[in-house]
Amino acid sequence: MAEQHQEARVPTVIADELHIVYKVNGARKGKGSATAALSRIMRRGEERGVREVHAVRGVSFVAYKGEAIGLIGSNGSGKSTLLRAIAGLLPAERGKVYTNGQPSLLGVNAALMNDLTGERNVILGGLAMGMSREQIRERYQEIVDFSGINEKGDFISLPMRTYSSGMAARLRFSIAAAKDHDVLMIDEALATGDRKFQKRSEARIRELRQQAGTVFLVSHNNKSIRDTCERVLWLERGELRMDGPTDEVLKEYEKFTAK
Amino acid sequence: MSESTHDGPVAVSPRPSPDDGLTAAELAAKYGLSVSGARPAIPAYVRQLWNRRHFIVAFSRAKLAAQYSQAKLGQLWQVVTPLLNALVYYLIFGLILNAGRGLPKDVYIPFLVTGVFVFTFTQTSVMSGVRAISGNLGLVRALHFPRASLPISFALQQLQQLLVSMVVLFVVVMVFGSRPSLSWLLIVPALLLQFAFNTGLALIMARAGAHTPDLAQLMPFVTRTWMYASGVMFSIPAMLEGRPGWIADVLQWNPAAVYMDLIRFALIDGYGSENLPPHVWAVALGWAVVILAGGFVYFWKAEERYGRG
Known part of the structure; x- marks a missing residue:
């Protein structure tokens, strides 16, 4: 399948020896008491109370226009972190990511403001993504209908803290999906919401794929990877364990997880 | 690095391509790819911010509206909170400590209320x-926008507050005879200059607070010390009479x-103007320009690093 694009292999995303390190405050082992904290400060100077999590370790790959790439790996293997780094949302510790234009990350956990109404969140989310007021006004009803928030009454005018977790996730996805994207990354979005919403979002993702140059899809569902992707990156403990055609990689991955 | 040198047992494209042997940087340059999340130059950054102006305004309004959304009295607290503050200071400093010496009573109360309101704006x-970035990490990690939008938006929220x-202040001032x-x-112009100064300060604190969240615990003490040293509840020249003149000048x-x-x-x-230090407008303008420009550059220098945990 990759051969189809052999003629015009234009790279859209290049990752070059990418390392991502999270710094977590207050996660150092040991007692959390004040004296323990004080002695840590005295002893360590620079590293007081900070623990580093090396989430992505030296990943390199090149993604081309027209490719749909699946990202697999067990929980905590660094898939979401890698996507965030490609989107430029997480700074790299070492190495670089080069991208064509501005990649967009479609996640279910795009944070919104819980103390504001759903309506305000739609508007603010759109403005933050760089949409104009007119574009938001045009798409507003579409976003609300797509999210299905108002199916059980007028919930869009209530603060988001009153939403169930499923409702909030649906609204977040709907806002993020409202914009057209160049390089598109989808983080387990297919798992969001009830069956009806899943169907709607799958259709929207297919639409977005046709407009986007390159699509990344993170999923634990091997079937949806097989359906949508021709190439798969397999991450394990932050390292790229395998990169190749979907069938080959998934075969190895299934062998690995069956153990 | 070309795509044929992956880690792992399977290489994607065995077929030779003219791009083989190029390093990642050369390949990126050839196809016009740019580094993801790189910091733009200042003019481009200002342009990005300008494009997000609707977001900045909408965000500040939304935050303002949401501030008291869980309180029964709602938006009324916007007016009541500063009034209660002024009342407390009047009880302690005006009545008990008699800090108003050197000023007639009908001047002291509006003097105190103005001081509390204006200082609260900066505070x-x-x-x-401090919390602009560290308190909105979810937003920073989820969406793309110039990060300076957040501190600017928070400063704007305080301006609206x-x-x-100010409406309350007008009433107080008129009740006492002005x-x-x-x-x-x-x-x-005075409020615009102060707003510029505050925005610069918010930008500086946002970068500092993103790196060291502990500042949120420390800053209340710093701002309180600053408040007592700035003559919110007393007239600086009257209070420091007999002390070396330079102390009053600095304050x-x-x-x-x-x-x-x-x-x-x-x-x-x-x-009257006898209470003002010489060249006061020039000083006000100087502080605003220096802190705003300095704070903006300081914040921008770490633009690509906000969002790391």
């Missing part, structure tokens, strides 16, 4: 600046005191 800008307080006059128009030229004095001078009839 809350600092405090919300102050405008509500009448609206042309000099009231001076509060417009009076500190930005918080400068902006407070400008607003007092504009609003209160009995508070």
Whole structure:
């Protein structure tokens, strides 16, 4: 399948020896008491109370226009972190990511403001993504209908803290999906919401794929990877364990997880 | 690095391509790819911010509206909170400690209320600046926008809050005998300069707070010390009589005191220019320009690093 694009292999995303390190405050082992904290400060100077999590370790790959790439790996293997780094949302510790234009990350956990109404969140989310007021006004009803928030009454005018977790996730996805994207990354979005919403979002993702140059899809569902992707990156403990055609990689991955 | 040198047992494209042998940087340059999340130059950054102006305004309004959304009295607290503050300071400093010496009573109360409101504007800008990035990491990690939008938006929220307080202030000032006059128009440039100063301060605190969240615990003490040193509840020259003159000069030229004095001078009839330090407008302008420009550059220098945990 990759051969189809052999003629015009234009790279859209290049990752070059990418390392991502999270710094977590207050996660150092040991007692959390004040004296323990004080002695840590005295002893360590620079590293007081900070623990580093090396989430992505030296990943390199090149993604081309027209490719749909699946990202697999067990929980905590660094898939979401890698996507965030490609989107430029997480700074790299070492190495670089080069991208064509501005990649967009479609996640279910795009944070919104819980103390504001759903309506305000739609508007603010759109403005933050760089949409104009007119574009938001045009798409507003579409976003609300797509999210299905108002199916059980007028919930869009209530603060988001009153939403169930499923409702909030649906609204977040709907806002993020409202914009057209160049390089598109989808983080387990297919798992969001009830069956009806899943169907709607799958259709929207297919639409977005046709407009986007390159699509990344993170999923634990091997079937949806097989359906949508021709190439798969397999991450394990932050390292790229395998990169190749979907069938080959998934075969190895299934062998690995069956153990 | 070309795509044929992956880690792992399977290489994607065995077929030779003209791009083989190029390093990642060369390949990126060839196809016009740019580094993801790289910091733009200052002119481009300013342009990006300008494009997000609707977001900045909408965000500040939404935050303002949401601030008291869980309280029964709702938005009324916007007015009541600063009034209660002024009342507490009047009880302690005005009545018990008699800090108002050197000023007649009908000047002291508007003097105190103006001071509290104007200083609160700077104080809350600092405090919300500290949390602008560290308190919105979810937003920073989820969406793309120039990060300076957040501290600027928070400073703008405080400006709107102050405008509500100003209505209360007008009433207080008039109750104590001042009448609206042309000099009231001076509060417009004074508040604009203070807003510029506060925005710069919020930008500085946002970067510092993103790196060291502990500042949120420390800053209340710093701002309180600053408040007591700036003559919010007493007249600096009257209080420091008999001390070396330079102490009063330093205190009076500190930005918080400068902006407070400008607003007092504009609003209160009995508070004449003899209470102001020399060259006060130049000092006000200087602080605003230096802190805003410095804070903006300081914040921008770490633009690509916000969002790391």
